[in-house]
Amino acid sequence: SVQGNPGLLDFYIPFLSALHSKDRRMSILAHSHAGHTPGFHTSPGSHRLLLQIQSAIEAFDAIKVEYGPDIPVTVVGHSIGSWITLQILKARSDTISGVFLLFPTITDITSSPNGRALSWVFPWAVTISRIANILRVIPLSCILSWIFRSWPAHQKSVLEGLLRSPSSILATLSMADDEMKLVRDLDTQLLQRNNHKVWMYFAQSDDWVGDSKDVILHSFQPDEGSVRVVHGHHGIPHAYCIGESSLM
Numbered sequence: 001s002v003q004g005n006p007g008l009l010d011f012y013i014p015f016l017s018a019l020h021s022k023d024r025r026m027s028i029l030a031h032s033h034a035g036h037t038p039g040f041h042t043s044p045g046s047h048r049l050l051l052q053i054q055s056a057i058e059a060f061d062a063i064k065v066e067y068g069p070d071i072p073v074t075v076v077g078h079s080i081g082s083w084i085t086l087q088i089l090k091a092r093s094d095t096i097s098g099v100f101l102l103f104p105t106i107t108d109i110t111s112s113p114n115g116r117a118l119s120w121v122f123p124w125a126v127t128i129s130r131i132a133n134i135l136r137v138i139p140l141s142c143i144l145s146w147i148f149r150s151w152p153a154h155q156k157s158v159l160e161g162l163l164r165s166p167s168s169i170l171a172t173l174s175m176a177d178d179e180m181k182l183v184r185d186l187d188t189q190l191l192q193r194n195n196h197k198v199w200m201y202f203a204q205s206d207d208w209v210g211d212s213k214d215v216i217l218h219s220f221q222p223d224e225g226s227v228r229v230v231h232g233h234h235g236i237p238h239a240y241c242i243g244e245s246s247l248m
Contacts, residue, residue, distance in 0.1 A: 002056055002088075004079030004103075004239075005179070006172045007033025010158040011241050012078075029063060035171030038161045047171035049080075049178035053087045060088055064095060072097040079105050079208060079238065080179050089197070090190055098197045103238045104216070105208050107186035109179055112210035119180045125173035129166040136164055155242050186212075188219040199228045206238045 003012055009032040016028055034055055035047030063073055074097045077085030082104035089099050109115045121128070140163060144156050151159075162168050191198060202213055217229065236244050 001028060001030035002075060002077040002081035002084045003030070003033060004081050005033070005175055006162055007036045007081070008158055008162060011155060015241050029059065031059065033171070033175065036168055038165035038168050041167060047175055049175050049182055052175065053084050056084050057088055057091050060092055060096070069095065074098045074100065076100040076102065078102045078241070080183070082106050083183050086187060086190060089194055093194055096197065098199065100199045100201070102201045103203055103206055103209065103240070104200055105183065107183065107212050107215060109183045109208070112212060113207040115180065122173050122177035122180060125170050125177060128173060129170035132163065132166045132169045140164065151242055186215060186219055191219055201230045203236060203238055204231065208238050
């Protein structure tokens with residue numbers, strides 16, 4: 001499983017637990033993005049997007065080494081994790097069984113509604129992470145409980161931990177800045193070459209995808225072995241892992 005951004009595994013525990021309950025024979029490997037977990041310090045630059053791709057490919061290779069080259073491995077990616085998942089598919093297309101792309105942000109993120117609104121923030125990652133030190137001395141849990149009243153307590157706790165960690169804020173914002181710069185043209189050739197291995201799940205409305213949904217859907221010709229696309233139920237948001245994990 002390749003997380004979105006913030007790439008904190010704790011956000012996804014309810015979803016992964018619900019997924020595993022569907023088939024106890026299935027093993028799941030998931031890890032946070034480098035630098036995103038509060039309290040775990042990494043080397044400078046390790047949180048950049050290209051190194052997150054390298055880390056994900058290394059995790060895939062480790063599974064093959066540990067369990068043998070014939071073990072079937074399917075990779076699930078959420079949001080920017082879908083784009084990272086496609087890079088794994090590109091690098092290991094001969095040995096990967098399939099990929100599931102949930103709410104995929106795999107082309108031109110800067111043109112999405114959220115990309116247009118927030119892309120100017122991300123270059124200020126260092127400054128914002130330093131200012132965030134003030135969050136360590138305010139009653140953050142009370143504020144978050146009021147703002148995010150509908151969130152489960154566990155998810156509010158995960159968010160609080162992130163906001164109290166300047167290094168994690170730096171990692172998430174720096175990675176987001178890379179996303180704006182690197183996630184541009186859709187790799188249609190990759191999708192067409194591997195159309196029998198790709199599943200996609202789209203929300204009815206997704207401000208991190210926007211009009212790119214139509215671009216993606218028109219990038220391949222429907223046929224018997226083509227990319228499988230599911231259009232989500234009304235009300236399941238891009239950040240489904242917060243409170244709608246069981247519905248997925």
